Amino acid sequence: MYKYLSGVFLLFISLHVCAQQRATPKIKILLLGSVHFNPSTQDVYQNKQINLTDRQGQVQLEQLLAQLSQFAPNQICIEVPTQKQSKIDSAYQQYLKSQYKLGTNEIDQIAYPLAKRLNLPTVTCVNYRGSFDLDAVTKYAKENNQTAQLAALDQFAAGTAAGIVAAQQEKSITDLFRFINSNEELTKNAAIYTAYATRIGQGSDYPGTDLVANWYSTNLHIYTNILRAIRPTDKSIMVLFGYGHITILKHLFQSNPDFDVVDVADVLKQ
Structure with a gap:
């Protein structure tokens, strides 16, 4: 009888804990992949510069910000290393006082104005710079008769960038964000690593696979930085990042039961 009651009690506790867990609202997270408005010189395959500071660009930007503000994130996470948070805090406070001239990059044009609209105290730095040695992969391919695999990677990546x-x-800036955050485009970008880079290497050598592993490691660190930044009161988060990061980040957050990944198309509606 004692064992029976103990079992019932434990079952009750388990059901109670599960009910409590289900009752806790999930944090909504919007993973907004972006091209870099000012392309990095470190990127092998680059888009064209985007400048939204003219009148037409500001009209388009207003349309984008209006839709993003409806999502109403409690935090906006940006692609800046965590070590630079104090610098970003200072720049944002100057911006709020009209003492900072916005640059043309996506952080200045999107993150700062959106945070101001939402009365957020700052934007949150979550980037992590890991290892990414493409030169070593290229060198290996050239020295080990794998130039065909290297050419295939280059052709596919260049074609994706051209698109x-x-x-x-x-497209308008809002339509561009819809486009690059579509499943088709995100999959194309991820395939550069999974379908092409991993082909470079043979025998006990895995230079392409090691490159991809380091890329995953970088994104795992970014994911962890986002988790560390979340406060108990946060109900929704927006992450503004280079769109090449989004496929991995999306997988990580979709596998975390505390989060509800919001589709960009559901926020940026036509």
């Missing part, structure tokens, strides 16, 4: 450039020329 982004074409979209820049044809």
Whole structure:
């Protein structure tokens, strides 16, 4: 009888804990992949520069910000290393006082104005710079008769970048964000690593796979930085990051039961 009651009690406790867990609202997270408005010189395949400071650009930007503000994130996470948080805090406070001239990059054009609209105290730095040695992969391919695999990677990546450039020329900034955050484009970008880089290497050598492993490691660290930044009162988070990061980040947050990943298309509606 004692064992029976103990079992019932433990079952009750288990059901109670599960009910409490289910009752806790999930944090909504919007992973907004972006091209870099000012392309990095470190990127092998680059999009064209985006400048939204003219009148037409500001009109388009207003349309984008209006839709993003409806999501109403409690935090906006940006692609800046965590070590630079104090610098970002200072710049943002100057911006709020009209003492900071916005640059043309996506952080200044999107993150700062959106945070101001939402009365957020700052934007949150969550980037992590890991190892990414593409030169070593290229060198290995050339020295080990794998130039065909290297050429295939280059052709596919260049074609993907060309598609982004074409979209820049044809679409408004909101439509561009919809495009690059579509499953098709995110999959194309991820395939550069999973379908092409991993082909470089043979026998006991895995230079391409090691490159991809380091890329995953970088994104795992970014994911952890986002988790560390979340406060108990946060109900929704927006992450503004280079769109090449999004596929991995999306997988990580979709596998975390504390989060509800919001589709960009559901926020940036046509």
